[in-house]
Amino acid sequence: MDQMKVSTAAVRASGLSRQYGATKALDNVDLTLERGITGLLGPNGAGKTTLLSILATVNEPDAGQVSVFGLDPRDGAERVEIRRRLGYLPQELGYHRHFTVAGFLDYIAILKEITDRRRRADEVARVLAAIGLESRARTRIRALSGGMRQRLGIAQSLLGEPELLILDEPTAGLDPEQRLRFRELLSDLPVDPVIVLSTHQADDIAAICPKVVVLLQGQVRFSGTPAELAATAASRVWAADERDPRAHLSWRGGDSRWRHVGDQPPDGAEFVQPTVEDGYLLLSHAAGQR
Amino acid sequence: MTSQSVDPAGARPPVAWAGPPVAGAGAPVAWADGHASEHLLASYAAGTVETVVLWSVEAHLTGCARCRSALSAQVDAGRLARNRSALLVRVALPRQGRGRRLLGRCGVPDYLIDLVAATPSLRRSWLLSVLGVLAVVAGEAATVRYGWVRAGGQLGQARPADAEVLAPFLLVAPLLVLAGVAAAFLPAFDPACRLAVAAPFSGVRLLLVRAVSALAAALVPVIAAAFVVPGPGWLPVALLLPSLALCTFALAAATVMDPRAAAVTAAVLWALPALLLAAAHVPLKIVQPDAQWACAVVIFAAAVVLWLRHDRFEWGWTR
Numbered sequence: 300m301d302q303m304k305v306s307t308a309a310v311r312a313s314g315l316s317r318q319y320g321a322t323k324a325l326d327n328v329d330l331t332l333e334r335g336i337t338g339l340l341g342p343n344g345a346g347k348t349t350l351l352s353i354l355a356t357v358n359e360p361d362a363g364q365v366s367v368f369g370l371d372p373r374d375g376a377e378r379v380e381i382r383r384r385l386g387y388l389p390q391e392l393g394y395h396r397h398f399t400v401a402g403f404l405d406y407i408a409i410l411k412e413i414t415d416r417r418r419r420a421d422e423v424a425r426v427l428a429a430i431g432l433e434s435r436a437r438t439r440i441r442a443l444s445g446g447m448r449q450r451l452g453i454a455q456s457l458l459g460e461p462e463l464l465i466l467d468e469p470t471a472g473l474d475p476e477q478r479l480r481f482r483e484l485l486s487d488l489p490v491d492p493v494i495v496l497s498t499h500q501a502d503d504i505a506a507i508c509p510k511v512v513v514l515l516q517g518q519v520r521f522s523g524t525p526a527e528l529a530a531t532a533a534s535r536v537w538a539a540d541e542r543d544p545r546a547h548l549s550w551r552g553g554d555s556r557w558r559h560v561g562d563q564p565p566d567g568a569e570f571v572q573p574t575v576e577d578g579y580l581l582l583s584h585a586a587g588q589r
Numbered sequence: 590m591t592s593q594s595v596d597p598a599g600a601r602p603p604v605a606w607a608g609p610p611v612a613g614a615g616a617p618v619a620w621a622d623g624h625a626s627e628h629l630l631a632s633y634a635a636g637t638v639e640t641v642v643l644w645s646v647e648a649h650l651t652g653c654a655r656c657r658s659a660l661s662a663q664v665d666a667g668r669l670a671r672n673r674s675a676l677l678v679r680v681a682l683p684r685q686g687r688g689r690r691l692l693g694r695c696g697v698p699d700y701l702i703d704l705v706a707a708t709p710s711l712r713r714s715w716l717l718s719v720l721g722v723l724a725v726v727a728g729e730a731a732t733v734r735y736g737w738v739r740a741g742g743q744l745g746q747a748r749p750a751d752a753e754v755l756a757p758f759l760l761v762a763p764l765l766v767l768a769g770v771a772a773a774f775l776p777a778f779d780p781a782c783r784l785a786v787a788a789p790f791s792g793v794r795l796l797l798v799r800a801v802s803a804l805a806a807a808l809v810p811v812i813a814a815a816f817v818v819p820g821p822g823w824l825p826v827a828l829l830l831p832s833l834a835l836c837t838f839a840l841a842a843a844t845v846m847d848p849r850a851a852a853v854t855a856a857v858l859w860a861l862p863a864l865l866l867a868a869a870h871v872p873l874k875i876v877q878p879d880a881q882w883a884c885a886v887v888i889f890a891a892a893v894v895l896w897l898r899h900d901r902f903e904w905g906w907t908r
Binding site: 356395421 | 679706707787788900
C-alpha cells in the first residue's frame with residue numbers, strides 16, 4: 300500500500316515492444332493503470348493478449364519496461380511479489396478436464412500459496428459463491444458448458460483477493476444475464492483492485508470502464524474515458540432515409556432508417572449522438588487506411 | 590475469511606434468554622399457546638439462547654411443524670448460503686485416503702500431495718499403460734528365455750547369448766521413466782500452465798515436485814519388472830543410474846532448448862546406443878560399468894546446469 304502512495308499509477312508500462320517472427324504484436328506501447336477498471340478495446344490480433352500477458356509476468360517484452368506497484372518483473376523476487384498480488388484470466392485458459400470444479404480451484408489456490416487447507420477451502424467457497432457455481436463444486440470440468448468454464452476461469456482469478464486483476468476477454472462465451480452478473484461482481488469486489496480487461500464488445504466498456512484504451516495494430520490509438528471516445532465521433536455519425544455511399548459503415552437501424560459512420564457527412568446531415576462503438580469504428584477505420 | 594467458515598455450534602455468546610418463560614414485567618414472551626414465540630425463534634436462529642432453552646426449543650421443534658416453518662423465516666439467508674457453499678466445497682475436495690495419510694506421516698506437506706494430483710504421469714491410466722508396456726517386453730524376454738533353456742535353467746545366470754532376449758526391456762525401461770518425467774514437466778501436458786506461470790508458487794519447485802513424484806511412480810514398476818525378467822541379479826540396481834541420467838539430462842537440456850526437443854534428444858541418446866549394442870549382440874553393455882560411469886557424469890553435469898540455469902523455469906515456457 301505504501302508503494303501506491305509513492306507512484307501515482309499502480310501499473311506503468313513504457314515503450315513495450317514484442318515481435319513474433321515478422322509480426323509486430325506490440326509496437327512501443329505506453330500504458331498506465333489506476334485503481335478501478337480499464338477497458339482494453341481492439342480487434343483480434345491487435346496485441347491485447349500479448350500486452351496483458353506481459354503485464355501478468357507470463358511473457359517478456361523485447362523492449363520496454365513494466366512497473367507493477369513499483370515492482371520490476373525482471374527481478375526474480377519482485378516478480379514473485381507481483382504474482383502474489385495478481386489475478387490473471389488468460390484468453391485460452393486450459394483446464395485439467397478430469398478435475399472437479401472445487402478441485403481445480405483448490406489446485407490453483409495452492410499455486411497461489413494458500414497452503415493452509417481450511418483457509419483454502421474457505422477461499423474456494425468464497426469465489427464459487429461470488430460466481431454462482433457453488434452447486435457445481437463436485438462437477439467435473441469436462442461436464443461444464445462453455446459459459447460455466449468461463450465463469451470458473453473468472454473465479455480462479457479472484458482467489459486470494461488480488462490487487463491487480465488482469466482479465467483477457469472475461470465476457471467471451473457469457474450470455475447477457477451472466478454478463479450483467481459479471482459487471483455486478485466486479486463492482487462488489489471486497490478490495491478495490493486495479494482491473495484491466497480486454498474485450499471487443501464496446502457495450503461492456505461503456506457500461507463498466509471509467510477508462511478505455513484502444514489498441515490497434517500493436518499501438519495505443521486512444522486513451523481516455525468512454526465518453527471521450529464517443530466524442531471523437533461527434534458530427535461523424537448521421538442518420539438518413541437512404542444509404543449514403545460515402546460512409547465507411549452504414550446499417551439499417553431498428554427504426555428502419557440508415558445509420559452512417561464516416562468522415563464525410565453530407566451537407567445538412569442529421570447528426571445523431573455517437574456511441575463508444577462509433578468512436579472505436581472510426582479509429583479502427585483510420586488505422587486500416589494507413 | 591472467518592465469516593466464510595462454517596459457524597461452529599458451540600461458539601456462541603451465552604445467555605440472552607434467562608430463566609423460564611415469565612409473562613409480564615416487560616420480558617418478551619417466549620412461549621404462547623404451546624408454541625415458541627417469534628422472538629424466541631429469532632434468538633434461537635441467531636444462536637443467542639442459553640443452553641437449557643436451546644434444548645427445550647429443539648425438543649419442541651422436532652415435534653412441531655408449525656414452529657419449524659416459522660423458524661425458517663428467521664434464518665439469515667446470507668449466512669445459510671455461505672455455510673452451504675463452504676460445506677459443498679469441503680465435500681468436493683479430495684479426501685484423506687490411505688496413501689495420503691502415509692505420505693503425510695512421512696513429512697510430505699498436505700498441499701504438495703494435492704499439487705501433484707495434476708501430474709498426468711501419476712494418473713491411474715498412465716500407470717496402467719506403463720504396466721502394460723512392461724508386461725509386453727518383460728513377458729517377451731521371459732517367453733523367449735524359457736523357450737530356449739530347458740526346465741532347471743537358473744534365473745539370474747543369463748549366459749551372454751541369453752542376454753540378447755533382454756534387448757527390448759533394456760531399450761524400453763528407462764524410456765518409460767523418461768516419458769513419465771517428461772509428461773510431468775512438458776507444458777503440453779499441463780493445460781493450465783499459463784496459470785502456473787503467473788502464480789507465485791516457484792516454477793522450479795513445482796517442476797521438481799512433479800518430476801520427483803513422476804520419477805518415483807515410474808521407477809517402482811520398472812525396477813519390479815527388472816526383478817522378474819530373466820537377467821543378471823544386479824539388473825534392477827543397474828537401471829537406476831541410466832533412468833536418472835535420462836531425466837536429469839532432459840530437464841537440464843530444457844533450460845537451453847525447447848522442452849519437447851530436450852525430451853526427444855534424451856530419448857534418442859538412450860535409444861541409439863541401446864539399439865547399436867543390441868545389434869552387436871551385447872545389449873547388456875548399456876547398463877554395465879562403463880555405461881554406469883557415463884551416466885554418473887551426465888547426472889553430475891546436468892545437476893550443475895540445472896543449478897546454474899534454474900531461473901529459466903521461473904519465467905515459464907513462453908520464451
